Amino acid sequence: MNFDEETYLTAYIDGELTPGQRVRVESALASDSRFADDLRALSAVRDLVSGLSRPAAPSDVADAVVARIDRRRLAGPLGLGWVVSSSSWGARAAALLSAAATLVAVSTLGIFGALQHVPAARTPPIEVSQGDRPPTQSPTSRDTIDEVSNPGVRLVAVDDPNALAPGPEEHQRDLQNQRVRKWLDSPSLRKLFIVTDAIGGADRKVGEIIRQSPRRHSTFGRITVTQGIVIDPDQPGRVVVFALVMDDRELKDLHETLNASFPDSLEQTSPRPEFLTQLGDVGQMAVHSGTTVADLISPETRERERASRSRAGRDHVAKARLLPEIPGFGPIHPRGLDLEVEEPITQQDGPTPEQMRSGPHPSLRAVPDPAAPPADARPSRPQASVVLVMVTTKPRRGTGPP
Amino acid sequence: MPGFIDDQCLIDACRSGKTEAYGTLVRRYQDRLYPTVLRLTGCAEDAQDLLQETFLRAYEKLGNFQGESSFYTWVYRIGVNLALSGRRRRRPSSRLGGGREGGPNDQVTDPGETDPSLPMERAERDRAIQEALDGLAADHRAVVVMKEFDGLRYEQIGQILGVPVGTVRSRLHRARCELRERLRGLVDEEAPARHVSPEIP
Numbered sequence: 001m002n003f004d005e006e007t008y009l010t011a012y013i014d015g016e017l018t019p020g021q022r023v024r025v026e027s028a029l030a031s032d033s034r035f036a037d038d039l040r041a042l043s044a045v046r047d048l049v050s051g052l053s054r055p056a057a058p059s060d061v062a063d064a065v066v067a068r069i070d071r072r073r074l075a076g077p078l079g080l081g082w083v084v085s086s087s088s089w090g091a092r093a094a095a096l097l098s099a100a101a102t103l104v105a106v107s108t109l110g111i112f113g114a115l116q117h118v119p120a121a122r123t124p125p126i127e128v129s130q131g132d133r134p135p136t137q138s139p140t141s142r143d144t145i146d147e148v149s150n151p152g153v154r155l156v157a158v159d160d161p162n163a164l165a166p167g168p169e170e171h172q173r174d175l176q177n178q179r180v181r182k183w184l185d186s187p188s189l190r191k192l193f194i195v196t197d198a199i200g201g202a203d204r205k206v207g208e209i210i211r212q213s214p215r216r217h218s219t220f221g222r223i224t225v226t227q228g229i230v231i232d233p234d235q236p237g238r239v240v241v242f243a244l245v246m247d248d249r250e251l252k253d254l255h256e257t258l259n260a261s262f263p264d265s266l267e268q269t270s271p272r273p274e275f276l277t278q279l280g281d282v283g284q285m286a287v288h289s290g291t292t293v294a295d296l297i298s299p300e301t302r303e304r305e306r307a308s309r310s311r312a313g314r315d316h317v318a319k320a321r322l323l324p325e326i327p328g329f330g331p332i333h334p335r336g337l338d339l340e341v342e343e344p345i346t347q348q349d350g351p352t353p354e355q356m357r358s359g360p361h362p363s364l365r366a367v368p369d370p371a372a373p374p375a376d377a378r379p380s381r382p383q384a385s386v387v388l389v390m391v392t393t394k395p396r397r398g399t400g401p402p
Numbered sequence: 403m404p405g406f407i408d409d410q411c412l413i414d415a416c417r418s419g420k421t422e423a424y425g426t427l428v429r430r431y432q433d434r435l436y437p438t439v440l441r442l443t444g445c446a447e448d449a450q451d452l453l454q455e456t457f458l459r460a461y462e463k464l465g466n467f468q469g470e471s472s473f474y475t476w477v478y479r480i481g482v483n484l485a486l487s488g489r490r491r492r493r494p495s496s497r498l499g500g501g502r503e504g505g506p507n508d509q510v511t512d513p514g515e516t517d518p519s520l521p522m523e524r525a526e527r528d529r530a531i532q533e534a535l536d537g538l539a540a541d542h543r544a545v546v547v548m549k550e551f552d553g554l555r556y557e558q559i560g561q562i563l564g565v566p567v568g569t570v571r572s573r574l575h576r577a578r579c580e581l582r583e584r585l586r587g588l589v590d591e592e593a594p595a596r597h598v599s600p601e602i603p
Contacts, residue, residue, distance in 0.1 A: 004572070006575065007571045007572050007574075007575040009575070010571060010574050010575035010578055011556070011571050011575075014549065014556070014574075016555070016556050016567075016571065037593075040593040041582045041589050041593050042575075042578045042582065044582075044588075044589045044592035044593040045550075045578045045581045045582050045585065045589060046549075046550050046578065047592060048581075048585060048588055048589070048592060049531060049535070049546055049547070049550035049551060049581070050550040050551060050553075052437075052441060052531055052532070052551060053437075053520055053524070053525075053528050054433075054437035055436070055437060055440065056433045056436065057433050057435075057436035057450070057453060058450055061428060061429075061432045061436075061450070061453055061454060061457070062425040062426075062428035062429040062432060063425065064454055065424070065425070065428050065454050065457045065458055065461070066421050066422065066424060066425040066428070068454070068458055069421050069424065069458065069461055
């Protein structure tokens with residue numbers, strides 16, 4: 001037998017041979033006693049190893065693992081306090097420790113790059129509860145209203161004793177958060193506006209501008225990097241970054257509005273990849289809804305559409321929405337836009353059944369996913385891209401792009 | 403079984419942020435996985451660290467768990483791969499078998515480190531076998547442990563290690579041949595009284 005055939009002895013012991021191979025081995029065993037001796041020895045080895053004792057694990061393994069998980073969840077990726085995701089309501093109890101732990105962690109843990117030993121924000125970790133439904137818990141003294149977002153958005157302190165387990169809405173918000181975070185990885189993200197806030201309140205104002213800027217994709221994310229975390233050495237201190245999707249025309253309008261509001265403190269540049277990576281990791285994400293093009297439709301037009309669709313009797317459609325032409329905007333068809341949140345569309349909006357059967361209405365223009373190549377090669381279709389608007393409290397120290 | 407919660411329910415709870423559910427999962431499988439990592443590392447202290455790290459890594463990747471295999475199989479893979487990736491530095495002085503790298507002043511580990519309930523003779527035998535295992539190359543040792551200790555099929559071993567079945571077979575054969583030499587005395591004790599019957603798949 002050559003070595004490869006000798007390995008058949010091992011496989012023979014383990015019952016891993018084909019019938020033909022087994023016959024060959026048994027023939028060799030019968031004809032040469034050395035193979036039989038080898039077989040016995042290899043079998044003995046098998047039994048010796050399989051007979052090794054199996055001690056039980058230490059009794060504290062599970063507790064130690066859970067404790068480490070809880071510590072990591074509280075500490076976050078940079079060893080500082082961070083907001084638990086809106087879906088992890090179960091971790092709120094553990095997050096009660098984060099306020100105290102954060103102060104200790106910040107002062108004792110090492111620095112990741114530009115991290116500074118700055119006490120963490122004094123406000124306790126908070127979550128954003130977004131939604132149109134009224135809060136089910138009674139407000140605490142720490143509840144505040146986010147003036148930037150929709151009136152339905154509340155900031156809920158994690159020590160709210162009436163915090164409830166996550167439901168479908170929480171899960172949906174978590175999905176939205178994840179989707180917005182993915183924008184940070186989009187290759188179309190090349191634009192960063194920086195607003196230097198010298199007197200305070202600029203983040204609120206910028207948020208309002210963004211919310212009121214009509215655009216095809218109204219969802220936007222607000223990423224807050226708490227004081228004590230520095231992800232850009234040129235921008236120390238607390239920053240707020242808004243992430244949104246716009247086409248060139250919408251972007252131009254936004255730029256003009258920002259320039260008018262912050263004439264001496266607006267800068268335009270390209271974000272560094274490492275900046276985006278850290279932002280995605282450490283920022284506290286909140287997803288909001290702004291003004292869509294649909295919001296600009298007159299009530300009469302909307303009523304005409306509703307009547308038209310109610311005749312068709314269809315109340316659940318795909319993502320397409322038929323809107324009249326609006327100068328400078330046009331109708332919306334968010335086909336293939338991964339950024340859009342899936343939700344049933346009522347009879348108040350959506351194409352007619354005929355339109356659904358025949359495909360997108362000719363007047364519909366697809367808004368391509370910024371992270372994907374456009375489905376059609378229509379040169380007239382505006383390309384959407386991800387845009388960031390950062391509000392910082394200190395002027396940039398460096399020159400040139402970050 | 404009253405009160406029993408299946409793995410998927412616990413996993414769902416974990417994904418919702420209920421870390422205590424993960425503690426239940428760990429308790430359920432820690433005794434099953436620990437002997438394997440113990441035999442892979444040859445050191446109780448390293449094995450305990452590796453065990454924790456395995457479950458922590460599994461928790462981090464819980465979102466990737468699709469349920470195509472059992473949770474234990476999935477965690478087992480993580481544990482074996484962690485052990486093989488060399489993340490744990492061997493401590494020769496505290497290895498169960500003494501280890502090849504151990505110096506003359508290194509003491510054999512406390513027999514209780516293997517299993518305090520074992521009779522001394524059995525503990526010494528285990529130590530000798532573990533020492534022989536420690537002398538194998540890591541990938542050979544892994545195949546032996548997975549086959550002899552955990553009873554995996556060649557195909558399963560190949561899937562975990564990412565190698566063909568033929569490679570599993572050859573590595574196992576080489577490992578057994580080497581162990582045969584290292585454990586000649588014990589093998590000779592075992593072999594004469596043996597009638598070899600191949601395993602029936």
